[in-house]
Amino acid sequence: MDRNQLMKWIKAPTKMAHKYSLNAVYFCTGCGVIEVPPTITSRWDAERFGVVPTATARQANLFLITGYVSVKTLRAIIRTYEQMPEPKYTVGFGSCTINGGMYWDSYNTINQLDKYIPIDGYIAGCMPRPEAIFVAVTHLWTLIDKDMADGYKRYRKNYAAYRANQEMILGEMEWPPIFQTEVATAITEREG
Amino acid sequence: MRILWFVLSPLMALAVGLFFLGLSRRFMARIQWRVGPPLYQPLIDILRQFTQKSVSHGPLFDLGVVLSLASSFIVVLFMPLGGTAPLSSSGGFLVVLYLMLLGPLGIALSGGEAANPNVSIGISRKLILALGYEVPFLMIVLALMTYYGTISIGEIVAAQRESASAIASFPLVFSGIAYLLILPAMLGVRPFEVVGAAQEISSGPAAEYGGPYLALATIQHGLTMFIGISLFVNLLWGGASNPVVFFLKMLVVFAFGFWVNAAFPRLRVEQAVRYLWRWPTLIAFVGLILVATIGR
Numbered sequence: 133m134d135r136n137q138l139m140k141w142i143k144a145p146t147k148m149a150h151k152y153s154l155n156a157v158y159f160c161t162g163c164g165v166i167e168v169p170p171t172i173t174s175r176w177d178a179e180r181f182g183v184v185p186t187a188t189a190r191q192a193n194l195f196l197i198t199g200y201v202s203v204k205t206l207r208a209i210i211r212t213y214e215q216m217p218e219p220k221y222t223v224g225f226g227s228c229t230i231n232g233g234m235y236w237d238s239y240n241t242i243n244q245l246d247k248y249i250p251i252d253g254y255i256a257g258c259m260p261r262p263e264a265i266f267v268a269v270t271h272l273w274t275l276i277d278k279d280m281a282d283g284y285k286r287y288r289k290n291y292a293a294y295r296a297n298q299e300m301i302l303g304e305m306e307w308p309p310i311f312q313t314e315v316a317t318a319i320t321e322r323e324g
Numbered sequence: 325m326r327i328l329w330f331v332l333s334p335l336m337a338l339a340v341g342l343f344f345l346g347l348s349r350r351f352m353a354r355i356q357w358r359v360g361p362p363l364y365q366p367l368i369d370i371l372r373q374f375t376q377k378s379v380s381h382g383p384l385f386d387l388g389v390v391l392s393l394a395s396s397f398i399v400v401l402f403m404p405l406g407g408t409a410p411l412s413s414s415g416g417f418l419v420v421l422y423l424m425l426l427g428p429l430g431i432a433l434s435g436g437e438a439a440n441p442n443v444s445i446g447i448s449r450k451l452i453l454a455l456g457y458e459v460p461f462l463m464i465v466l467a468l469m470t471y472y473g474t475i476s477i478g479e480i481v482a483a484q485r486e487s488a489s490a491i492a493s494f495p496l497v498f499s500g501i502a503y504l505l506i507l508p509a510m511l512g513v514r515p516f517e518v519v520g521a522a523q524e525i526s527s528g529p530a531a532e533y534g535g536p537y538l539a540l541a542t543i544q545h546g547l548t549m550f551i552g553i554s555l556f557v558n559l560l561w562g563g564a565s566n567p568v569v570f571f572l573k574m575l576v577v578f579a580f581g582f583w584v585n586a587a588f589p590r591l592r593v594e595q596a597v598r599y600l601w602r603w604p605t606l607i608a609f610v611g612l613i614l615v616a617t618i619g620r
Contacts, residue, residue, distance in 0.1 A: 146371070146375040152368050153365070153369045153372040173358075177353070177360070179349070179361050180353075180358070187522040187526040188526045188534075189534075190534030190535075190538070191530070191538055219376065
């Protein structure tokens, strides 16, 4: 942790600020909700690294999705992700976000979360322990340092593909595309 | 010298307000047996928020935050922070009473533009809570004005420096106790954290703020805390002869406020108003009657 190194703050203040002020939306979809309370309270105390839970998506810059994602929650996840201000980082927590985990052949869960919103990193395991969240945060710091946590840029660049994937699973979506792409223009024209 | 204070006192308010924000997080963490974030964590947060992109919901959404922040800075100019206030005129106290309402009003105007139900609930809660603590607060203010025969904060501070501070003198001790009882409500900390309740209404009026708006709202929160505490130190604890002593006195009041914050759970709105209109109002009323009959 290089939070106390003054030279790094002078060299790249915004990067350092984004590293050490991770305000997180914990999207607790399933069993992963159990691991979050010990992480943010006295036992592990994530606040000493600047990782604080926030109540709304507007105030956040870290999106932690814990556990399986059903089709119904996917809609909420996409809306929450699109409401977060850039730069934003996404972490998938548990096997279910990687390949579906034990729900891989379920009729109403999705298997790969990365097809619908960009994920910057995964925490593997079923369930991962709270320590794994800290390991993930230190990895995220490294990624931010190397400019590799660029999920939000990928979302802008490949928005058409992401939107197509979202529409494939959700059908008609009730909000318009947030970025103007060729496909997005086509959708707006189709809906009049 | 006075020109210098025009620059210095808002800067001091800004620095101390941000310091209090950091200290409050650290203080709460230590009470809960945690390590807690570093003291400069609010600075990191504000730097992060200023460099994030955010959406605006309209012109009033932008201007409301600025109005609230500007009014807070103007209130600071009327406050003698261990010296003379930059804007000390005879009726300064009345102006402060009016301007203190502009802070929440600006946030309300700005949040109302966003049309988020959580924001509306937060604003209505803030108005109800303000109705609760303004009644005893105005009685305390009336008692102080009657006792010292002045409507200037500077003169009240000067009069306390000649004799004992207000909270240690006989009829005004009731006003002092009443002020201590409503102080958590004025600072918006638990048990009166009904406005920005994160678990209930998604941090209330700040629910739609992101990026630079949230940074300005955070600074405004720090200034509100600074104003609430410094008003108590000035009116009832005799102010101070230099800024260092003033700061130390503020620290003691701050520690009291956040000890209450750590020890009590949150009340519901109607419970909060019932409490505020019962005990603090009763004690403040007794103080006002005693001041009016006995006098100096």
